[in-house]
Amino acid sequence: MRPSLRYRMIVTALCWLMTFLLFFPILWMAITAFKTEQQAIAAPPLLFFRPTLGNFEEILDSADYLHFFANSIIVSVGSTLAGIVIGLPAAYALAFFPGKRSKDLLVWMLSTKMMPAVGVLVPMYLMFQYLGLLDSRIGLLGLYTLVNLPIIVWMLFTFFKDVPKEILEAARMDGAGPLKQFVMLLLPMTMPGIASTALLSIILSWNEAFWSINLTVTQATPLTAFIARFSSPEGLFWAKLSAASLMAIGPILVFGWLTQRQLVRGLTFGAVK
Amino acid sequence: MAISMISRRKGVGVDTRPLLAPSVILLLVWMIVPLAMTIWFSFQYYNLNYLDQTGFAGFDNYQYLLEDPGLAKAILNTIILVVSVLAISVVVGVIGAVLLDQPVWGRGLARLFCIAPFFVMPTVSALVWKNLLMHPVNGLFAWISRSLGLPVIDWMSDLPLASVIIIVAWQWIPFALLILLTSLQSLDRDQIEAARMDGANGLRLFVYITLPHLYRAITIVVMIETIFLLSVFAEILVTTVGGPGDASTTLPYLIYKTALLDNDIGGASAGGMLAVVLANIVAVFLVRTISHTLED
Numbered sequence: 082m083r084p085s086l087r088y089r090m091i092v093t094a095l096c097w098l099m100t101f102l103l104f105f106p107i108l109w110m111a112i113t114a115f116k117t118e119q120q121a122i123a124a125p126p127l128l129f130f131r132p133t134l135g136n137f138e139e140i141l142d143s144a145d146y147l148h149f150f151a152n153s154i155i156v157s158v159g160s161t162l163a164g165i166v167i168g169l170p171a172a173y174a175l176a177f178f179p180g181k182r183s184k185d186l187l188v189w190m191l192s193t194k195m196m197p198a199v200g201v202l203v204p205m206y207l208m209f210q211y212l213g214l215l216d217s218r219i220g221l222l223g224l225y226t227l228v229n230l231p232i233i234v235w236m237l238f239t240f241f242k243d244v245p246k247e248i249l250e251a252a253r254m255d256g257a258g259p260l261k262q263f264v265m266l267l268l269p270m271t272m273p274g275i276a277s278t279a280l281l282s283i284i285l286s287w288n289e290a291f292w293s294i295n296l297t298v299t300q301a302t303p304l305t306a307f308i309a310r311f312s313s314p315e316g317l318f319w320a321k322l323s324a325a326s327l328m329a330i331g332p333i334l335v336f337g338w339l340t341q342r343q344l345v346r347g348l349t350f351g352a353v354k
Numbered sequence: 355m356a357i358s359m360i361s362r363r364k365g366v367g368v369d370t371r372p373l374l375a376p377s378v379i380l381l382l383v384w385m386i387v388p389l390a391m392t393i394w395f396s397f398q399y400y401n402l403n404y405l406d407q408t409g410f411a412g413f414d415n416y417q418y419l420l421e422d423p424g425l426a427k428a429i430l431n432t433i434i435l436v437v438s439v440l441a442i443s444v445v446v447g448v449i450g451a452v453l454l455d456q457p458v459w460g461r462g463l464a465r466l467f468c469i470a471p472f473f474v475m476p477t478v479s480a481l482v483w484k485n486l487l488m489h490p491v492n493g494l495f496a497w498i499s500r501s502l503g504l505p506v507i508d509w510m511s512d513l514p515l516a517s518v519i520i521i522v523a524w525q526w527i528p529f530a531l532l533i534l535l536t537s538l539q540s541l542d543r544d545q546i547e548a549a550r551m552d553g554a555n556g557l558r559l560f561v562y563i564t565l566p567h568l569y570r571a572i573t574i575v576v577m578i579e580t581i582f583l584l585s586v587f588a589e590i591l592v593t594t595v596g597g598p599g600d601a602s603t604t605l606p607y608l609i610y611k612t613a614l615l616d617n618d619i620g621g622a623s624a625g626g627m628l629a630v631v632l633a634n635i636v637a638v639f640l641v642r643t644i645s646h647t648l649e650d
Binding site: 110348 | 370372373374376377378380381384385387388389391392395449450453454456457458459460461464465466467468469470471472473474475476477478479481482483485486487492494497500501524527528529532533536537570571574578581584585587588591592605606609610613614619622623626627629630632633634636637640641643645
């Protein structure tokens with residue numbers, strides 16, 4: 082049964098109205114980023130104006146922004162790489178050589194995610210202080226690795242589980258050892274899954290705000306904590322805030338869009354297909 | 355302990371222990387060490403402002419915490435925040451998913467725009483809402499109110515908790531929408547056609563077929579969002595700072611205040627233990643739901 086034209090038009094209008102409302106804050110931020118500071122706080126709000134790149138130039142010119150940007154990249158990419166290197170063997174073992182307790186082990190790993198960060202803030206802070214890791218990239222990187230490791234293992238496990246066992250069976254018959262099977266067969270086959278696992282981990286680390294705000298001062302501060310500083314009441318720098326925000330969410334938004342379909346499986350551990 | 359559970363499997367000849375050990379050991383340490391320290395501190399007198407007072411405190415920190423009128427308020431705020439955001443994101447998520455599941459022009463593009471807020475870092479979304487939209491003088495909402503001749507709302511002062519709820523809900527609607535939409539798309543089209551043939555109209559289809567089908571996905575959305583919502587922090591720090599007074603102070607923010615602003619490490623640790631216990635009550639349900647997926 083084909084829906085009537087009128088029905089399609091009404092549904093489309095409703096759908097795009099919802100889309101507009103949900104996307105509006107981002108759109109408004111993006112528009113504001115191209116205004117001057119005076120235009121940004123003008124009443125009535127300006128819809129038509131000569132866009133300026135001044136805010137972006139100003140933020141890029143201040144060496145600070147690139148420093149925070151670099152911190153975000155180092156910490157999120159670094160913790161993701163570490164997480165994948167540590168998590169891959171575990172996910173491989175759990176998916177292809179399941180023992181009696183593999184399921185318990187997976188559930189236990191996930192349960193470490195349930196510990197609220199704020200519940201262990203004090204000891205982590207003191208430990209970081211004691212080890213000289215406060216405001217250090219390596220400290221934050223290591224922490225994010227631990228925080229994301231359960232998700233990484235679970236997501237890789239979900240993707241590995243879908244690989245037909247017969248293919249590895251056949252390779253084994255041909256005399257390929259576990260390492261060879263892993264490198265020659267499994268890695269190429271599951272590359273898309275591994276890539277989206279990595280992207281999810283990067284997204285989560287990039288946006289993490291609790292630890293970055295509480296454990297960094299200036300040296301290791303990533304963009305989340307840098308943006309939080311704009312909340313200081315001195316002056317209204319909305320155009321600059323918007324430009325900095327746009328540059329902070331831009332890359333991660335694109336990553337998120339590229340992996341949205343796999344993200345559903347990763348975020349729900351394959352429970353929703 | 356966990357490592358020895360993984361026995362060598364006969365015939366395969368692969369010892370999985372070295373593969374599992376790095377992950378298991380790291381997570382074991384990550385789980386036990388900070389938790390043990392939190393428990394330890396929660397039974398100590400440890401306040402950086404009163405360093406002369408040290409030693410075993412028994413349950414004093416807990417008693418002090420439980421007698422603090424701020425605690426009940428913080429727990430209540432946490433519950434209001436979690437429940438409101440869950441309700442908003444599930445209801446809007448279901449509506450949005452049903453809409454996006456229809457034959458809509460530019461559906462792929464609309465879907466991308468709709469899920470975008472999920473990828474916005476909490477500090478950015480909090481600041482954009484607080485300044486560009488909800489600011490009482492220069493914000494867009496204030497201008498809209500004034501143009502319509504309505505009173506201007508000073509969101510962060512007049513409706514602090516509601517403001518935080520709106521901001522957090524905006525961030526989490528996309529997650530619910532994405533999960534529910536994916537679930538809807540696996541719904542059997544033939545079943546709907548058959549029901550339609552039998553004379554079921556839109557609303558009946560929704561109540562008797564769509565909603566039951568979405569049940570599992572909704573459960574998962576509720577469980578996963580709850581875990582994250584219980585620790586909402588940055589949005590409050592950046593917008594209302596828990597105020598005015600303690601109007602928007604949640605449990606995580608209360609612990610943060612006790613630890614880093616009042617320097618009361620013992621008291622904050624007791625609060626931390628409370629947060630761990632609360633989160634674990636929710637987690638039991640989550641883990642039970644998730645482990646079902648391992649069956650198939």
